[in-house]
Amino acid sequence: MTEHPSPSKLGLTDAELAVHPTVFANDVLKDQVIVVSGGAGGIGRAIAWLFARLGAHVAVVGRDGSKLDALVAQLAERHLKASAHVADIREPDAVNLLFDAIWAAQGRVDSLVNSAGGQFPQPAIDFSVKGWNAVINTNLNGTWYMMQAAAQHWRNHKHPGSIVNIVVVTTHGLYGIAHTIAARSGVIGLSRAVAVEWAPLNIRVNCVAPGAIETEGWNVYTPEARAAYPRSNPMMRVGSPWEVAEATAFLAGPSAKFITGETLTVDGGGQLWGETWTTGKPAYFGGDDK
Ligand SMILES: CCCCCCCCC/C=C/C(=O)SCCNC(=O)CCNC(=O)[C@H](O)C(C)(C)COP(=O)(O)OP(=O)(O)OC[C@H]1O[C@@H](n2cnc3c(N)ncnc32)[C@H](O)[C@@H]1OP(=O)(O)O
Ligand SMILES: NC(=O)C1=CN([C@@H]2O[C@H](COP(=O)(O)OP(=O)(O)OC[C@H]3O[C@@H](n4cnc5c(N)ncnc54)[C@H](OP(=O)(O)O)[C@@H]3O)[C@@H](O)[C@H]2O)C=CC1
Numbered sequence: 001m002t003e004h005p006s007p008s009k010l011g012l013t014d015a016e017l018a019v020h021p022t023v024f025a026n027d028v029l030k031d032q033v034i035v036v037s038g039g040a041g042g043i044g045r046a047i048a049w050l051f052a053r054l055g056a057h058v059a060v061v062g063r064d065g066s067k068l069d070a071l072v073a074q075l076a077e078r079h080l081k082a083s084a085h086v087a088d089i090r091e092p093d094a095v096n097l098l099f100d101a102i103w104a105a106q107g108r109v110d111s112l113v114n115s116a117g118g119q120f121p122q123p124a125i126d127f128s129v130k131g132w133n134a135v136i137n138t139n140l141n142g143t144w145y146m147m148q149a150a151a152q153h154w155r156n157h158k159h160p161g162s163i164v165n166i167v168v169v170t171t172h173g174l175y176g177i178a179h180t181i182a183a184r185s186g187v188i189g190l191s192r193a194v195a196v197e198w199a200p201l202n203i204r205v206n207c208v209a210p211g212a213i214e215t216e217g218w219n220v221y222t223p224e225a226r227a228a229y230p231r232s233n234p235m236m237r238v239g240s241p242w243e244v245a246e247a248t249a250f251l252a253g254p255s256a257k258f259i260t261g262e263t264l265t266v267d268g269g270g271q272l273w274g275e276t277w278t279t280g281k282p283a284y285f286g287g288d289d290k
Contacts, residue, residue: 001120003219006226011042011215011241014074017049020242029253030055033106035099037089037146038116040067042215043166046241047113047248052080054249059102059109061085062116089116089142092149099149108159111252112150114143115166119180120220121278132179139183144190151194151203160202164252165191166244167263169209171271176278184209188263195261204260206251211267212276213239225278232276233268 012020034051038044039060048058052075060068060082068084075082083105087098102109117139120131147163154161167184168174174181188207195205212229229238247266250256265271281287 001220004222004226005219006223010218011213012046014045014049014071017046017242018053018074018078020049022050022053023246024050024054024249026053027055028255029110029249032056032110032253033059033102033108034111034113034252035059035061035102035109035146035150036113036115037061037142038114038166040064040071041115042217043210043213043241043244044113044115045071046245047115048075048082049080050242050245050249051113051252052082054253056110057081057083057106059083059085059106061087061089061098063088089114089146090137092145095145095149099153103153103157108157109150109153109161110159111162111164112146113164113166113248113252114146116142116146117166117180118217118220119177119183121176121225123176123279124178127179135179136183139180140186140190143187147190147194147205151198151201154203155201162204162252162256163191163206164248165205165207166248167207167209169211169265169267169271172276174276174278175282191263192261199260204256206256206259206261207263208244208247208251209263209265209267210244211239211265211270213241213244213266215241221278222280225280228275228277228281232274233270234273235268237268239266239268 034056039048052058065086072082072084087094119135170185191205280289282289
C-alpha cells in the first residue's frame with residue numbers, strides 16, 4: 001500500500017482524547033461492555049476513549065497487538081476500563097473466538113462498534129481483482145462476520161444489544177473509492193435488513209457515515225488530496241474523530257433506544273455541497289490532473 005505520511009500529526013492524541021469535553025453525562029454507559037473494532041485507529045480510538053470515559057469497559061480489536069496494548073495502558077493510567085484483543089475481522093473463526101473470549105472475561109457485551117475498515121484511492125477502471133477483494137473483504141465481509149457473531153452471542157445469552165457500523169457517505173460519487181462505496185452501501189443495506197430481523201431479539205443496528213475526518217488513516221491519500229478535504233463540505237473544515245465518537249455514543253446507547261436501521265451522516269453538510277477528489281481533480285472536471 002502506498003503511504004504519504006504527514007509531517008505533522010493527524011487527528012487527536014490520547015492526551016487530548018482523555019480531556020476533550022463531551023456532551024454526555026459521565027456515567028451514561030456505566031457497567032456496559034462495548035466492543036470496538038479498529039479501536040486503536042483514529043476514529044475507533046476516539047470512540048474507545050469516549051465510551052470508557054462514560055463508564056464502559058471497552059474491548060478494543062485490531063490486528064496490531066502493540067497498538068492495542070499501548071492504548072489500553074493509556075486508558076488504564078486514567079483508571080478507565082479496557083482490554084486488547086488481536087483479531088482479523090476477515091477471519092470468521094477468529095471473530096467467533098473473539099466474542100467467546102470477551103463474554104467469558106466480562107460476562108456481557110452491550111454494544112458493538114465496527115470501526116475497522118479502510119480502502120486505497122484509485123480510479124475504479126484500474127482496480128485489480130486482489131485490490132477489489134481486499135476492500136470488499138475488509139469492509140463488507142469483515143463487518144458482517146462481526147455483526148453476526150455479536151448477534152448470535154446476544155441470542156444465546158438472551159441479552160439485548162446494539163450495533164453501530166462506521167461507514168462512508170455513499171450518496172455521492174466519491175471519486176477514487178468506488179470499491180468502498182460498494183462495500184459500505186452493502187453494509188447500510190444489510191443494517192436496514194437485520195434491524196428488522198433482529199428487532200425480536202432486542203438488537204438495534206445503525207450506521208454512522210463520516211465525511212472527511214482527520215486521522216492517521218489519511219496517510220494513504222496524497223498531501224494534495226488531503227489539503228482539499230476542507231472544501232468537501234459547506235463548513236469548509238474537516239471533522240474531528242470526537243465528532244464521530246459522540247454521534248456513535250448517541251446511537252449505541254440509551255439515547256437512541258427507539259432508533260434502528262438508521263444512518264446518521266456526520267459530514268458537515270458534505271452530502272449537500274462540496275467536492276471530494278481522493279486521487280486529485282481530473283482536467284475534465286476543471287482540475288489539473290490529466
Ligand atoms: C460527501 C462527503 C465527503 C466525504 C469525504 C470523504 C473523504 C474520504 C476519506 C476516507 C478516508 C478514510 O476512510 S481514511 C481511514 C481508513 N483507513 C485506511 O483507509 C487505511 C488504509 N487502508 C487499508 O488498510 C485497507 O483496509 C486496505 C487497503 C484494504 C488494506 O488491506 P490489506 O492489508 O489486505 O491490503 P494490502 O495487502 O495492503 O493490499 C491488498 C491489495 O490491495 C491493492 N492495493 C492496496 N493499496 C493500493 C494502492 N495504494 N493502489 C492500488 N492498489 C492498492 C493491491 O492490489 C494490494 O495487493 P498487492 O498489489 O499484492 O500489494
Ligand atoms: N477518516 C476518515 O476521513 C473517514 C473514515 N471512514 C471510515 O471510518 C473507519 C475508521 O477510520 P479511521 O479511524 O480514520 O481509520 P484508521 O485507518 O485510523 O483505523 C482503522 C483501523 O481498522 C483496523 N483494521 C483494518 N483492517 C482490519 C482487519 N482486517 N481486522 C481488524 N482490524 C482492522 C486497523 O487496525 P490494525 O492495523 O491494528 O488492524 C486500524 O486501526 C474506517 O472504516 C474508515 O474507512 C469513513 C469516512 C471518512
